[in-house]
Amino acid sequence: MSTLFVNGAVTEDQWVSVDGEQPVPEGEDVIVSLAVFEEQPHALLTRNAGRLGAYLEADDQIDAIADHLELISLVALDFPSFADGRAFSKARLLRDRYGFADQIRATGDVRIDQISHMRRSGFDAFLVSHQPTIDSLTEIKDSGLDLFYQPAIEGAEARPALAGKSWARRAL
């Protein structure tokens, strides 16, 4: 059983995932795979009721949805394993290059020891099935550091640490 954390809090999932077998329900907020999206992009983007989210597997690139981001309200990025770090750069591109401001959700093998890196790469939601991670996040313990040697997504809100190190950041 997975637990969804949004902005640090346990949150009931409003979104329905559609994997291609079943029809896209009307009136619901849906997250569709890239395959489903590419079959009927126009119909999905112009639905009248319910928001649209896109789910990208590790092999999918942001380019595939980049042109439609203004009509997409959530992007879910999969971590097929702890060690596959492609989604870090995808989240970063979504925030930095495309100015995507809505939810970026981490799914798959999401572990406590990566949560702070995910946040700093642009994720604000985590769909977690790993029980120790759920326990730790529920206790608001993300095991990250609050000193950073490089500007990342929170760069604008964090303050540079010391004179002479424009790249260093300290969390507020």
Place this chain on the structure above:
Amino acid sequence: MYRYDEFDREFVAARVAQFRDQVARRVSGELSEDNFKPLRLQNGVYLQLHAYMLRVAVPYGTLNSSQMRMLAHIARKYDRDYGHFTTRQNIQFNWPKLADIPDILEDLASVEMHAIQTSGNCIRNVTADHFAGASADEVADPRPYAEILRQWSTIHPEFLFLPRKFKIAVIGSSNDRAAMQFHDIGLEVRKNDVGELGLRVFVGGGLGRTPMIGKLIRDWLPEEDMLSYCEAILRVYNLYGRRDNKYKARIKILVHETGLDELKKDIEEEFERIKDGVLKLPDEDVEAITAYFAQPEFDDLPMRDESLEQAKLDNRSFARWIERNVSEHVKPGYGIVTVALKGTGEAPGDATSAQMDVLADLGERYSHDELRVSHEQNVILPHVKLGDLKAIYDALLVAEMASPNAGLITDIIACPGLDYCALATARSIPVAQELSQRFSDLDRQNDIGALKVKISGCINACGHHHVGHIGILGVDRRGEELYQVTLGGSGDEQAAVGEIIGRGFSADEISNAVETIVDTYLARRLSDDEIFLDAYRRLGPQPFKDALYPTKEAA
């Protein structure tokens, strides 16, 4: 050299506390070995054949004496009284207990050291020319750039789970002493016509099972853009590097398969987008870091030191050591000492705690409190007065570190091999030991002249065999160690990957094979001045093949 500020100190302390928690969770069983593995790897902890191994970062190979003393202390207290200096300018301890490692890291933090990102699929410890700030041929000290890169790459949230490890080297001279072109990113600091500093950027070099020379991607990059450009390269690599096969996952394969031009387009596009953003380096910040690496206050000395000249006349062994192990310093009256950790019959790069203490004392007393680790697994005293060389030599003699063989055939690079490493397929240290005994005669070594022998115990090439003038690769063939020989490799500015000369040799035969190669060279060289590599380049492989495989069978 660089000193931690408040930020670095807090950061490293927090990191030690974090790892202490992770180790406790592993020891209690909350973390399985599978889940612990990526965490320990980012803190330099490997699981080897017999035990955990801790790899400690020596950023760009620069150490002060109290740091070297701490390494000696760790060897004594937590290990078996020795450490192993590596080809990436780091030091490895082969026998620490997992439960002790948080304490070791805390000891290291007390002297501004750490083990962060010395393993794992992340940006590894940044290496640099071991003569940085001392050599006469330098355009600029590469270490400030390496230090800025160290900081930027430390726990970079986006680049901790790359397709594969990622190595960056920086040099500041057109003479490449850091095998810069065999790194994922190689940087050469240069000056343009109007005296501004910038970088030449190479990408996609590497050794391993598919050796490749780095491709020039930028002939000139302003220094203010260094971090933006590196971030653009890393982002493109993280997104597009292969993850289906760990042996094809390094950026060199991405460059090779995609083509430099197409990959460069993606990198340049991302760079254009971010270059005027938060990663742009302000001049004053580069200057602030550069100030840490200001030259020590040298005395004004004559070029020639009479006491040194007399001592050389009095002592032929000393004169020979000077000839081989002391290099020209930028300041007249000073020299750069290479302490070869390559005594006859020793494991290359190993030093006992007592030897490390001696090195620390010598660094403190004679070298402005500075030491270096070279990628050739030696220790350097970078700033030594010529008049102090005899005292240093005498101390090194007592400590059994006075081998006058820097750059000679017995100054061998070797990986730990099957004696320690879980990946190895053959032993490398015993081969190095046998060769160093076989060629121990100093007259003969000097007659042979400059010759780099590099030995790897498996195809991953940690012993850099591809860039050995003579490279030896140990493989396993049906349960027996077989040693394949490559000739003509070079890790310097005339980078070249060695060519396989023919069928391999058994452990019993390999020393004879090397001797045959050396004899062939001696017989065919134009003069004493034509070193092995030049002779090989002139002659090609055939005379060596003919000598090694007289019947021309499998050659």
